[in-house]
Amino acid sequence: MNGLLTSAVAGLTAGGAYGLLGVCAVFTYRLVAVVNFTSAAIGTAGTFVLVVLNEAGIPLFPAVLCGLVAGVIAGVAIGLVMTKWFAESNASTKAAVTVALLVGIVAIGLRLTGGQHPHHFPDLFSGSAMRLAGVELTISSLLTIGLGVAFTILADVLLSRTRMGLHLRALSERPMAAELIGVPVQFLSILVWGITGAVTAFSLMIIAPQRSPDFMSLSLLVVPALAAALIGLFRSFWMTLIGGILIGVVEGMTSVIGGLNQYRGAVPFLIILAVMLWLQRGARWDEAR
Amino acid sequence: MKRASFRSASVIVAAAMVAGAIITGLLPGYWTYLATSVLISAVALQSIGLVAGRTGMIALCQMSFAGVGAWTVGYLNVGGAPGNLPVWIFIGGLAAVPFGVAIGLPALRLRGINLAIVTLGFATAFDAILASITFPGQTKFIAVPRPEIFDSDGGYFIFVLIFYVFLAVGLEFLIRTRLGAIWLAVRHSERAAAAHGISIPGAKLSAFAISAFIAGISGGLLAGYLGTLVADNFNMMQSLALFAVSTMTGAQFAEGALIGGILAVAFPEILRRLNLGQDIGNVLFAIGATQALSAGESMSETLRRKVRGWRKAAPAPLDAGARIAPPAAVPLRHGTALSTRGLTVRYGAVVALNHVDLAVPEGAVSGLIGPNGAGKSTLIDAVAGFLHSYSGSVELAGDAVDDQPAHVRARNGIRRTWQTTRIAPELTVGAYVRLAGGEMSDAEVQAILNWIECPHPDTLVASVDAGTRRLLDVAGVVAARPKVVLLDEPAAGQSYEETIKLGRHIAEIPKLFGCAVLLVEHDMDLVRAACSEITVLDFGRVIAAGAPAVVLEDPRVRKAYLGIEEGNAAA
Incomplete structure (x- = not known):
């Protein structure tokens, strides 16, 4: 039993990162109406900048900063493609575009980072924060979850309490109309892409040392992120965060149940299926086209 | 076909x-x-x-x-x-x-x-x-x-x-x-x-x-x-790359799949021979797919459009089927085809429809008019089953259909058209009529198209002008011979002559296809020409109903349309 608890807690770091990535996905969807399949790839790009700089002997802190900046740049680059050419496209086309971009980014990423060539991923926050009921809580798990909570609160407040949030919501519903009434559409969308780029880069930096450290595997962390967003129905930040943590914890628990560990990758899929079945209660029309 | x-x-x-x-x-x-x-x-x-x-x-x-x-x-x-x-x-x-x-x-x-x-x-x-x-x-x-x-x-x-x-x-x-x-x-x-x-x-x-x-x-x-x-x-990653390639080349077409196959094999092969990374091929596919999505057209679609342009395929002459008789008349039914009772629709605080009672009699064309925002299209949405919720009830020939989803209502006999035409442009005219009306003989398809003066069944919808597509909308719904046809502003965007002709055709629908018609329209000439009775909506309420000559003279109706009392307008 204690083993199960320990492994569940061990999944908290990943869970927190999933939650954070999921909240970013919901943030992007609610503000610029894009289901972004490239989000984890954007974060991965930032993470590899950190790794490469760190390997070149640059101290951790400035390297992390450069990595975050790289995340912002990558996010803004994708954002420019989306706002320039696809601002008026329907949600399905936008999602298809991000899938296509993901294919390209992963190819470039694998090329630049040498494919499966091993890299050293620095553990940003190693060590234990505290012991609770005989179980270690690591700093990184507390940090990702804390960050997730902070970002969730921030996103919630921004969207529902501020004038900028109102503008952003108008932007996602009807970009053209929002532009006509004087909302700085381009600027705000790019801002959203930049912020989510930084946040995803940070989450990826924390979770990367625990994963197979190649560009592709890390980019595909978008799957648990979107699974978490689905639990929040692409609306609720809190449900998304909880969903992400849940996925991490379930993944962690598979490690103690004999023989299940190698199927860890199937956990997000099973959770997605469960959520879908639960959502089956009423047909929904695709947006009017 | x-x-x-x-x-x-x-x-x-x-x-x-x-x-x-x-x-x-x-x-x-x-x-x-x-x-x-x-x-x-x-x-x-x-x-x-x-x-x-x-x-x-x-x-x-x-x-x-x-x-x-x-x-x-x-x-x-x-x-x-x-x-x-x-x-x-x-x-x-x-x-x-x-x-x-x-x-x-x-x-x-x-x-x-x-x-x-x-x-x-x-x-x-x-x-x-x-x-x-x-x-x-x-x-x-x-x-x-x-x-x-x-x-x-x-x-x-x-x-x-x-x-x-x-x-x-x-x-x-x-x-x-x-x-x-x-x-x-x-x-x-x-x-x-x-x-x-x-x-x-x-x-x-x-x-x-x-x-x-x-x-x-x-x-x-x-x-x-x-x-x-x-x-x-x-x-x-192979699945993702496959998606990118198919988006780029248009794999729904035989030639698109083949071109995609060639690219998917040739790119890595060429890159390998140049001693470049084979994965760079995926970058090209990503760019190609993004380009295709932004153009809204894959490689095969571009190719097909160009080929069509070269061939300039003369639209099949109309007289090919001109001798085909219009659809034979069917016996008229009597009674009420469709009725709503206390139909109420709310969008948040806005009441779009407020206890609307409406009856569409068999064998006739009824009009539903009202100023913009009166709730006409909302009524069609509710009757056809496209709203998540409404209160009151909708009855088709006396049977409540409220618990049926849209496609079941359509099968049971409630068909509608849309204010903007929504016909897939890749279809041929004939395929669209069959899609809407179910399996039918070539002669039947031809007869319906001739009746409403649409082009030859083999014509591609993409090459048909917007006005004719509106006619095709009407051809589609009547081809299914449902109990009730709901037409949502079929004359929008039509010229005056076309509208008059359309009015004549709509008036013939009950006789030829056995459907009761509810016509939503702003064009009063069309309404006068086609309808035997009219219901007027304003702010979600029925404000008048009856014969066109009487209803259109009603001062409340005139006020709803003009926004002022007639006496004041003169002064």
Whole structure:
């Protein structure tokens, strides 16, 4: 039993990162109406900048900063493609575009980072924060979850309490109309892409040392992120965060149940299926086209 | 219809025979080997073309389905199952279908993007599972044997070519059936498809299941091609790249799948010879797909448009069928076709419809008029089943239909048109009438089109002007011969002469097709010409109803339209 608890807690770091990535996905969807399949790839790009700089002997802190900046740049680059050419496209086309971009980014990423060539991923926050009921809580798990909570609160407040949030919501519903009434559409969308780029880069930096450290595997962390967003129905930040943590914890628990560990990758899929079945209660029309 | 299928099929067979002869006869062995790979990719691309290009869903696990097919073939081989490779490949295709259905079922009733997420999730899960269970025979190096006569590289090329031709010809026939038209309609507009009585989940599921089958076949072909397989052959990045290629080339068309197959094989090959990374090919596919999405047109669609432009195919002369008589008159029914009782619709605090009682009598054209925002289109949405909730009830010939979803109401006899036309432009005029009206003879289709003065059934909808498409909307709903037809501003955007003509046609609908008509219109000339009675809505309430001459003179109606009392207007 204690083993199960320990492994569940061990999944908290990943869970927190999933939650954070999921909240970013919901943030992007609610503000610029894009289901972004490239989000984890954007974060991965930032993470590899950190790794490469760190390997070149640059101290951790400035390297992390450069990595975050790289995340912002990558996010803004994708954002420019989306706002320039696809601002008026329907949600399905936008999602298809991000899938296509993901294919390209992963190819470039694998090329630049040498494919499966091993890299050293620095553990940003190693060590234990505290012991609770005989179980270690690591700093990184507390940090990702804390960050997730902070970002969730921030996103919630921004969207529902501020004038900028109102503008952003108008932007996602009807970009053209929002532009006509004087909302700085381009600027705000790019801002959203930049912020989510930084946040995803940070989450990826924390979770990367625990994963197979190649560009592709890390980019595909978008799957648990979107699974978490689905639990929040692409609306609720809190449900998304909880969903992400849940996925991490379930993944962690598979490690103690004999023989299940190698199927860890199937956990997000099973959770997605469960959520879908639960959502089956009423047909929904695709947006009017 | 049939003729077009046979024509495309014979083009495919002839092209395959020529290509087969050239490639096996003239090209060196390595090229034959590559060409086989092109065909296997083309089969996989056809599978994704069906779901993504034709039905408009984002499916990101086609290579996992291929993996199921390949795994099955390996399993049957290692287990010494009876039969040989072709049989196993077929079984492999079938084995992929339940996976497709199991993934599709939970996602298809929801919005499209969920399918993208669930399929990507499945691809990750499948990767993880395949990596740990490995392919049957992988560790003991038991290769999948090819049939004896197809054992050489050239022979296996012919073997794969035969499969490709069978699938391509089968698809050519399939896409010209009503099911093919349904897929296009769903891609273009789910609502419009449901309004034709089409079950959207059913349509999507059929496309997804057939696509899984074809993907499974491609996996089986790959098993025979490579002999032994590893999990990486079906890695999820391959599925994603396949999606990008199919988006770029338009894999829903036979030539698009083939071009895609060539690109998918040629790029890595060229890059390999230039000592460049083969993965750079994916960057080009990503750019190509993004370009195609922003242009709204894949390579094959561009190609087809250009070819159509060169041919300048003279639109089939109208007089070809001019002698065909209009549809025969049907006996008129009596009573009330459709009625609403206390129909109330709220959007938040706004009451769009407020206790509306409306009766549409059999055998007649009734008008529903009112200023903008009066609730006319909301009423049509509610009656046809496109609103999530309303209170009150809708009765079709006395039976309440409130618990029926839109497509069931359409099947039971409530058909509607839309303010903006939503016909999939890839369809032919005749295919659209059949899509809307169900299976009917060529003569019937021709008769309806002639009656409303639409072009020849073989004309592509994309080449028909907007005004004629509005007429085609009307032709579609009456072709189904429902109990009630709801026409939402059919004359919008028509010229005066066209409107008068349309009015005449609408007035004939009850007599020729046996449908009661509810006409929503702003054009008073049309309303006067077609309607035998009128209901007037204002701010969601019925303010007048009765004969046109009386209602249109009613001061309340005039005030609703002009916004002022008549007396004041004079002063």
